[in-house]
Amino acid sequence: MSDARPILIVDDEPALLETLSEQLSLDGEFAPTGAATAAEAEAMLSGAGSRFDAVLLDVGLPDGDGRELCAKLRRAGLKIPIIMLTGADGESDVVRGLDSGANDYIPKPFKLQILLARLRTALRTFDNSEDAVFTIGPYTFRPASKLLQDTARNRRIRLTEKECAILKFLYRAGGRPVGRQILLNEVWGYNAAVTTHTLETHIYRLRQKIEPDPTAASLLLTEGGGYRLDPAAGRAAA
Incomplete structure (x- = not known):
């Protein structure tokens, strides 16, 4: 993308x-x-x-x-x-x-x-409608259903509300890195009780779900003091 x-x-x-x-x-x-x-x-x-x-x-x-x-x-x-x-x-x-x-x-x-x-x-x-469908790597992403589907491997991944919000915001950033604090504010709001550690934990769990190799991320990247989504990664191999 x-x-x-x-x-x-x-x-x-x-x-x-x-x-x-x-x-x-x-x-x-x-x-x-x-x-x-x-x-x-x-x-x-x-x-x-x-x-x-x-x-x-x-x-x-x-x-x-x-x-x-x-x-x-x-x-x-x-x-x-x-x-x-x-x-x-x-x-x-x-x-x-x-x-x-x-x-x-x-x-x-x-x-x-x-x-x-x-x-x-x-x-x-x-x-934000039921009709919205995005492509992220090998997955079809349906935010309204909180679902990632890899049709080539007949695999469905259920997302939590926060995981879905993280993916959607990063997708809408168009491949640009988003700072941790910005992403934290967008997903959790301006809540002083929520720290970047909370975000990092969610990113870790999300990578466990979506990355072919979570130890070598290719879809959800750490970059520029934050995170960047590469929706085109993994398509050729899918």
Whole structure:
């Protein structure tokens, strides 16, 4: 996994597509990919090995209505957030967009910071839903079920609430190291009674569960005064 979250932008306006792609790429938080038609977007979303965390979808596309594409994607089982972008902002237009399965409906012209805030909100909501699924090494990680599953070895690993929270926060750090105190505060809150020793104990137990060799960690690494998750480790061998 790269540091950035992959986002598909579906819009037939080249200038807007270019601007959105540039702005979303600025701080490395997102990795945008563009599509100019409904057919192109559908092919990219259904392609083997494709992965997008969210879709920004224009209503007016040269080969169809974005709302119809949204409904079709939902019927096909796509669960990730879809945010509609449109110049039609009447009440009936908004209702049609949301009824098609969109998570949000943003009229043009829009302010970029508002779009980013609503995109982040949609992603946070999805990440905490029953539908969220992440890949960590050979495992499929389902935070809502507190479960790691290694289908290649027919292995299921149950996680505690804290173990699940640690993995989810490190995954969302995008491969960057997270300091012990930051991770402690995120998982346990600002509790003076909980020390870094508590975190280290949980990390030790988590490694016993997920690492092929807990004495030579490859997934959950100690780095930079904290910990870093390498979700790509171990996939080739799986």
